[in-house]
Amino acid sequence: MRPLTNLVTAWESNKTFGENFSIMLRWKRSVYKLLWKHMLIYFLVYILLSIIDQFILHENGKRNFRAMAEHCSRYSGSINLMVMLGFFTSTAMQRLFSMQTTVPGTAKSITIFISSLKPDLLEGAMIIEQFARWQLLAWVLTFRLVCRPLRKIYPDLKSLEATGLLTPEERGIMEDPDQTKQSTPCVLVVFDWMLLLLKETFIQKRYFNESNYLKNVDTLMAFKKSCGNVIKFATQNISPALVQAVVLSVYCFGCITVMARMFSKEDAPISSAFISYVPVLPAMQFFIYFAWLCFGKAALDPFGDDEDDIDVPQMVKLHIENAERLKGLYGMHLEKVFPNLPQKHYNSAPV
Amino acid sequence: MRPLTNLVTAWESNKTFGENFSIMLRWKRSVYKLLWKHMLIYFLVYILLSIIDQFILHENGKRNFRAMAEHCSRYSGSINLMVMLGFFTSTAMQRLFSMQTTVPGTAKSITIFISSLKPDLLEGAMIIEQFARWQLLAWVLTFRLVCRPLRKIYPDLKSLEATGLLTPEERGIMEDPDQTKQSTPCVLVVFDWMLLLLKETFIQKRYFNESNYLKNVDTLMAFKKSCGNVIKFATQNISPALVQAVVLSVYCFGCITVMARMFSKEDAPISSAFISYVPVLPAMQFFIYFAWLCFGKAALDPFGDDEDDIDVPQMVKLHIENAERLKGLYGMHLEKVFPNLPQKHYNSAPV
Amino acid sequence: MRPLTNLVTAWESNKTFGENFSIMLRWKRSVYKLLWKHMLIYFLVYILLSIIDQFILHENGKRNFRAMAEHCSRYSGSINLMVMLGFFTSTAMQRLFSMQTTVPGTAKSITIFISSLKPDLLEGAMIIEQFARWQLLAWVLTFRLVCRPLRKIYPDLKSLEATGLLTPEERGIMEDPDQTKQSTPCVLVVFDWMLLLLKETFIQKRYFNESNYLKNVDTLMAFKKSCGNVIKFATQNISPALVQAVVLSVYCFGCITVMARMFSKEDAPISSAFISYVPVLPAMQFFIYFAWLCFGKAALDPFGDDEDDIDVPQMVKLHIENAERLKGLYGMHLEKVFPNLPQKHYNSAPV
């Protein structure tokens, strides 16, 4: 339970009285952290322009400045980027959510493989060890392609060898141009090995039923398909030109609002000063847009190293631990865990 | 039928004449209950500001106040948060709906397990008892992670032991660092036990057909996958920064509208007083936004203890009762329920 | 073919020339029927207010009235409910469409059951009779929970007994607290009976292959799951508070527009009279909103007794007829239907 608790706590503290205020005041993983640099620059430029208008420009310059400011003000009112950003971010998020539920896991295929074997094989542990390691290897090689932090941890095959996911012999085969075509992605080589292992298990009659062979092939193909979907998610993503167009629009809008000003005709100095030097209202619209832009971009690349991204290196660790535990199941029996089970008197023979 | 009737009644009374009015006048689970505190503060602040303007400020202050108010009024007209809130809330809701249809249930895997066994095993009741209990345990341990009310009811393993979902022996194994790695989530330990039980059942030839073994493993894996999806729903949710950005926008909008005022130029005292002291119209837009914000946030965290949330502790109770009933099916025969079935004359042997 | 023709005709007449006009002029299942009461009240209030302004109020009252009217007019322009209603109605509709395609049907499980049996059982007709009746009973008990018209037809178990879906013996068992826990929903009791029947069929070796047993259990579980989804659709629906918020917003908007008026400054009496007494334009926006609200609400509760709703009692009738026909298939042979089939010369034995 511990490994998940901390993730959940973030949501937990929200439900007391005044929860909205506590949401607004958080700093960690907050929108402020995301925006503060841009906000600072925006405020500085806005105030600087106000100073130029009020203290530096003369009569003529002032008139031109104000004409420009009102021109910008009129346009900024007519540009509604929210619809664009809404579609952009919600499309990116729905794509992300549907990917999240189909992300490949190694547990299922390992469990099915273990359960398909005859229960009393001497060599069982060895082949499960191989199969589980290759599953993990395929998983890591897949996510290496889409996740930069993982690519930093495992820059090459040697680093995989160092963690024990790859044996020196296997690395040799992968890197030997006589045995492996160098244009073949490594992950496909690993899938071939797994298929060969499933075949060997079939030929050597290690499945308790020969129909288990195709069942394991099916499960492996499903795993391969979800690996392929992860790669497709990252490579056949929303076009970079679209991201560029959205980023550009938001920055243009920012430039326009930083210039836009509405000058009150009445003589109200305090209010005028407030409007000129506290650009809360013009900034607000821009930062709503900017924040949505950030969420959309984060949803496009969920395997990065931002705080909100999926922590792939941690997932690798969990998958390795998980595989370790599952491997233990082959040699284990319920009676060993619970020596006093009521049904043991009915068991046909000592195990 | 009774357990569901009360849930349905809420919807039932709507269809008479004047149904829209009856919807508007309900208090229980109503939008008023959700909003009244914020509404009260909003009205008080609005009226207070009107009083300050009219009775406290002098000529000069009044001019500044009015300039500010019109500035706010102009901006509040140009900020359209509805698109943002629409995308936010509908994304959150679609995520919730798709989760609702895939929420894990224990009935299917228990039924399949019971049906897979040979029908006349003396030890049948025992192993079904174990399997059903572990299923429930896995379900509770999963929802404990995402549902605060359940975490309050079952703060630790001891409380689970007290309800009989866990035996003292099992708790001992879970808490013994020699037998269980303490970093392993408890729910995975329970899944291991179930896999071992399925294996034992296979080895002891308790399935009526050996192919039932893998079928049960498959069903269990599907259950585990939906448990995993529930946890993913809660942990890989919409980013807190996005929620913060939306909350912040709505509150900012509220602050602006509470200050915004349009002053009529004509001399119409009753109308002016109405506009100054009955802020129904400026409040309306804000409360539409605020209500959508609440629905979006509620859809993000559907396992809380709000009136509209999914009542997980009640679901636990229903699952336990359900498992109890299903366990009874193993020893039961149709002839015992209906002694006078027409087909009994064809039955090959007395059961 | 006949049972469906009338449903389809509604769509058919649309495709001639002037189809749009024929759509606009229909009354049955029309938007006019939906709106006319509200429209009448709206027009009366609008005209009444215009009369008060023009003939009753004096100079001072007129000024106040006009100030209020323009205040409302300005606000009504800035409130855009369409985005909110668009998201509300399309979310409700997508939920409805996805439910429609997964609505449970009894035909599949009955057909699978019939096909799984050995073909020449003397008791075959009896057990098929039981299974089909219980399937129908489970279907009716499920929809009773979500569909008010069905609840009126079958208010209690006695009424089900009267239609022959339940035998007196079965009702006795359901109502006897010794045999059935009274907190158990009746529909689950029926599923238990079906599971027991499937088990009896297995034990008595009535399936032509023992693997058919688990296949039937699977089909039954899938049927149960879609029954559960129907109940979830009705009980874990969009929050009543959201419906209330939407209804409230639309009515508020209506109140504002009924008061809102733009007074032309020019002296154009005919035009002014038209604007004051023919509120077509201000009404239009309101009625677009109101109509979408109605569609959204209809999509939330599709099992009611509106003209557009799913006619559940009719579906019950069709399911019963259908089950009747399917039961006939067990004893039937293709040769009996078509005595002169070419392949009959190859048939191994007279049936």
Place this chain on the structure above:
Amino acid sequence: MRPLTNLVTAWESNKTFGENFSIMLRWKRSVYKLLWKHMLIYFLVYILLSIIDQFILHENGKRNFRAMAEHCSRYSGSINLMVMLGFFTSTAMQRLFSMQTTVPGTAKSITIFISSLKPDLLEGAMIIEQFARWQLLAWVLTFRLVCRPLRKIYPDLKSLEATGLLTPEERGIMEDPDQTKQSTPCVLVVFDWMLLLLKETFIQKRYFNESNYLKNVDTLMAFKKSCGNVIKFATQNISPALVQAVVLSVYCFGCITVMARMFSKEDAPISSAFISYVPVLPAMQFFIYFAWLCFGKAALDPFGDDEDDIDVPQMVKLHIENAERLKGLYGMHLEKVFPNLPQKHYNSAPV
């Protein structure tokens, strides 16, 4: 390849330089063809109103006309139908797309049936002939219900008999009230025949494995389910009242914009004449709305006889040809097609 080429060519010519212009200038299947009648009427009415204003009305009438025109103009600016039409059309399209991918096909069930039979049956061709014909018949009877052009081609059972999809004997059975309940849809009668044929095939041991029986029943049920979904798509569609509301809104908007005019205060006769007699700008918004309305309506009824609709009669032809070809596969052997296959030396016996 030919049958598809022409469909694809429409898309092909778009990718040369100036593709956007070539898209805009196409007439076939164009938006112009869709709109030109409405456009013509709109322009005539607009110009007529302008003539009335300028040449027929006197001082007083002109003032009233202009007051009305500006009133309309102000309202037309505040009515934004695009959001409504966007949701309407995209909901209708998503429903259509999801239907398109699940539209029933006869190829799969026929292929499975052929592959399930023992390979050397003398009567094989006959029963495949029956099964394939009934599949086609079920397909045609289903689409007859939803597709008007098909209903014109096959107005009754006699016309089906004429094309050879139905034998006279079968029609006799369908129309004989003693053998077939007249309230039963014909398509269900055909499904019953297919189920009986599958059963006969099972009893006569014509499957190479008895488990093929239930597999074929499953495939047939899946085909029946997608037939049912097609009927549901057409009958449980978006409510006619909603379509009516949308059509009405768009036409009202058209009436308002045809009246709406903004009169420039400056003295610019050429510009004024352009604005009065070339209503390109006011027409544009209306025709965007009108076009989207047409696309939404087309997506609701995709089986009509518009150019963009699915050509169901052509599909019938393709399905018949396809079934013809598949039937040939039963008696065919790879060696007959390719007499010189390398593996023939390993074949156990001449076929």
Place this chain on the structure above:
Amino acid sequence: MRPLTNLVTAWESNKTFGENFSIMLRWKRSVYKLLWKHMLIYFLVYILLSIIDQFILHENGKRNFRAMAEHCSRYSGSINLMVMLGFFTSTAMQRLFSMQTTVPGTAKSITIFISSLKPDLLEGAMIIEQFARWQLLAWVLTFRLVCRPLRKIYPDLKSLEATGLLTPEERGIMEDPDQTKQSTPCVLVVFDWMLLLLKETFIQKRYFNESNYLKNVDTLMAFKKSCGNVIKFATQNISPALVQAVVLSVYCFGCITVMARMFSKEDAPISSAFISYVPVLPAMQFFIYFAWLCFGKAALDPFGDDEDDIDVPQMVKLHIENAERLKGLYGMHLEKVFPNLPQKHYNSAPV
């Protein structure tokens, strides 16, 4: 790994500081590349119109010009195309994304076929060779129909023969009107051959279990279905009239904004010159619309030869290489790859 790296690199460089600026400055696959021609023309026309107004037109012409410009300006403000484009582009993208995940692959059916065969067949390599080649052929023939670049590479059957995907004998059969009906699409002929090959394999008892036959037929049918979906995606796409309507709307909007101008009443020559000759602000809205239009159109036709399109010829190459590698698996054994596997001591016999 290499084949995918380059695709991924595009995304990789984004995450350093100033990532937004690096996105904005990229040229390859950029929005600038997409827009620059239209942008140039737009700017030239805009400046030309400004020159005409300022230097060529006289008093009277200027008045008319300005009246027109303000008329356009007022309309351009009221036309909001973003909602339309948002729905258009997001509908097109969701359709594309759902197609991407279901795009047919040859690997699965080839792997299943290889795994279904008895492991020691002498003729194994030959039939796998045939099956894999026909799979590739079916894939290529399918994508030829929807992908123009592929149609250029393989304009006819001869070109397919040249690459070795088709033997001369096979081409002869396809082109011989006596053996193949010329109206039958070639891809269906190939599917027939594969079905015949699966049947021959069954008759000659080359599957290790006879149930593998139907399993392979199923897998092949699933492959055929996804081929069919690809063709449906291209032929039953969003109506050309809709694309035309959207393109037309965006160009009309462009024409209006290029004419629209707001003239400041104040005397501010620098600002006026800026507004007249640097049309950044009016252009911005137009180019946001234009960019979204491009993305929507690109999503409609993802198999073209744009930079962002799916590179189908490259996919053909990968599928061919992949099939080559998979074919090698049949004759290969794990022991040959890894001579020192620990489990080899348990292997029953030398392979």
